[in-house]
Amino acid sequence: MTIKMAVLTDLHASAQAVGDRRGDWAEVLLLRAVHRINRWIKPDVTLVLGDLINDTQVDVARYGGMRETLELLDSPVIILPGNHDVAPDSFYKYMPGGDVTEDIAGCRFVSFLDEQTPGFNARRSVEDIARLRDARQGWNGPIVALQHVPLIPPDSGEIPYSYDNAEEVVAAMKHAGVNLTISGHYHEGWDLFERDGIWYLVAPGLCESPFTFLEVLLDGSDVRVNRHDLRLPEQYRLVDRHIHTQLAYCSENITVERTAELAELFGLAGFALAEHSDQLYCAQDTWNKKQYLYDGFDAVNPQESRVEQYFSLAKNAGIPRQSIGLEAESTYKEPLLVRDQDRARCGFLIGAVHQLRELKKQQTPSVERAIDDFLSQTQQVINAGVDILAHPFRIFRRRGLERPESIYEPVVKMLRDASVAAELNFHTNDPPIEFVRLCLAAGVKLAFGSDAHNMYEVGEFWPQIQLLRQAGYNGDFSDILWQGPSDR
Ligand SMILES: [Fe+2]
Numbered sequence: 001m002t003i004k005m006a007v008l009t010d011l012h013a014s015a016q017a018v019g020d021r022r023g024d025w026a027e028v029l030l031l032r033a034v035h036r037i038n039r040w041i042k043p044d045v046t047l048v049l050g051d052l053i054n055d056t057q058v059d060v061a062r063y064g065g066m067r068e069t070l071e072l073l074d075s076p077v078i079i080l081p082g083n084h085d086v087a088p089d090s091f092y093k094y095m096p097g098g099d100v101t102e103d104i105a106g107c108r109f110v111s112f113l114d115e116q117t118p119g120f121n122a123r124r125s126v127e128d129i130a131r132l133r134d135a136r137q138g139w140n141g142p143i144v145a146l147q148h149v150p151l152i153p154p155d156s157g158e159i160p161y162s163y164d165n166a167e168e169v170v171a172a173m174k175h176a177g178v179n180l181t182i183s184g185h186y187h188e189g190w191d192l193f194e195r196d197g198i199w200y201l202v203a204p205g206l207c208e209s210p211f212t213f214l215e216v217l218l219d220g221s222d223v224r225v226n227r228h229d230l231r232l233p234e235q236y237r238l239v240d241r242h243i244h245t246q247l248a249y250c251s252e253n254i255t256v257e258r259t260a261e262l263a264e265l266f267g268l269a270g271f272a273l274a275e276h277s278d279q280l281y282c283a284q285d286t287w288n289k290k291q292y293l294y295d296g297f298d299a300v301n302p303q304e305s306r307v308e309q310y311f312s313l314a315k316n317a318g319i320p321r322q323s324i325g326l327e328a329e330s331t332y333k334e335p336l337l338v339r340d341q342d343r344a345r346c347g348f349l350i351g352a353v354h355q356l357r358e359l360k361k362q363q364t365p366s367v368e369r370a371i372d373d374f375l376s377q378t379q380q381v382i383n384a385g386v387d388i389l390a391h392p393f394r395i396f397r398r399r400g401l402e403r404p405e406s407i408y409e410p411v412v413k414m415l416r417d418a419s420v421a422a423e424l425n426f427h428t429n430d431p432p433i434e435f436v437r438l439c440l441a442a443g444v445k446l447a448f449g450s451d452a453h454n455m456y457e458v459g460e461f462w463p464q465i466q467l468l469r470q471a472g473y474n475g476d477f478s479d480i481l482w483q484g485p486s487d488r
């Protein structure tokens with residue numbers, strides 16, 4: 001039986017960056033990690049190994065937000081304080097937990113909140129060493145020991161921090177038959193190694209680039225580690241082609257100004273805005289009614305437009321014209337809800353089919369008619385001269401309908417004939433791998449779009465990269481990704 005753990009540590013939340021520590025983004029880093037863990041890693045337990053905040057004098061108020069984010073985790077979570085946190089008795093007023101022994105998924109987790117000693121080292125108390133020795137009592141399964149400060153045998157590595165009484169602690173672990181011990185604190189981390197039957201691991205700090213957390217798999221006496229960097233590998237030169245702004249009614253916390261900073265933090269080579277055209281043309285009430293879907297601009301009062309606001313927002317943030325686009329809505333009147341003068345100001349257009357007449361019916365819609373409707377709306381959008389087709393087939397998933405595989409090929413053909421790129425977008429969506437394979441085979445360009453409505457989503461392309469690997473693509477991303485408005 002394999003026990004899967006997600007390990008994250010050393011967030012150092014703070015108002016400002018402190019050297020390489022980007023605690024100023026700790027909340028966003030944590031949220032991004034939590035979403036990736038929930039959706040893709042699905043561990044049995046998540047371990048948070050301390051230093052959640054940077055400075056107990058000024059950052060204590062940050063615990064509230066961190067706790068809210070940690071509570072989003074689907075898995076059970078074990079949270080330990082570090083030397084930058086408040087003392088343990090106060091810490092567990094801010095954070096859930098505090099049990100020193102927890103049995104989860106057939107594994108015993110023993111946690112230690114050791115006293116700090118000079119030089120940012122630690123010492124384990126006599127009582128806690130006794131508790132560690134006794135950890136095996138009444139337990140046949142694997143045991144994982146957790147602490148903030150790196151715990152490795154004294155002569156096994158050049159880590160600048162250690163336990164004053166490491167030898168005694170290691171002896172107690174041997175006595176108890178501990179399988180694995182995991183620490184934090186040393187932000188560079190230390191690779192997994194085994195010594196006398198015990199595996200040792202020091203997880204890197206989430207607050208320092210490339211913003212890493214670990215996936216740890218414990219299977220009997222075997223341990224494996226997968227690294228997860230929140231920052232994209234530089235050499236991929238990835239561009240996020242689909243980011244929303246504070247003008248979206250469905251925006252959660254995204255702002256144009258912070259997007260630029262985040263793009264840099266997460267290693268994007270560039271980013272582009274693509275605000276919903278219908279939301280910009282319509283006041284919220286008008287937008288909610290969705291009458292524009294049938295009547296196009298006849299159902300839209302020009303006085304309500306916020307398009308000017310959008311373009312000046314982008315311009316004021318220093319975003320170049322070629323990176324300011326629109327996610328243009330298909331309608332049954334105009335092929336796209338975009339006015340000519342606004343299209344002329346856009347660097348690119350993403351065409352989206354968000355609504356289908358057939359799927360809006362109250363009674364059970366006919367899947368056959370929905371497919372016809374989808375294909376004709378998609379063709380219309382593609383013919384209207386867009387650069388990218390937004391999240392192909394998402395509409396079926398949203399309505400809880402099986403995606404009809406038979407329509408992948410016709411859509412690929414439409415895209416190829418018109419040189420329009422297909423978007424790989426995981427926002428409430430799972431692009432079908434078969435469709436991706438067909439696009440690759442037909443030479444249809446792909447575009448990575450996070451569809452970010454929340455800052456943590458900006459440039460979160462881990463799923464896209466995995467999908468392309470699963471689809472068998474091992475080449476250079478620049479050969480298959482849409483390269484911008486000149487790439488037509
Ligand atoms: Fe730390």
Ligand SMILES: [Fe+2]
Pocket residue numbers: 051082083084148185186
């Ligand atoms: Fe620390």
Ligand SMILES: [Fe+2]
Pocket residue numbers: 242244327451
């Ligand atoms: Fe979008």
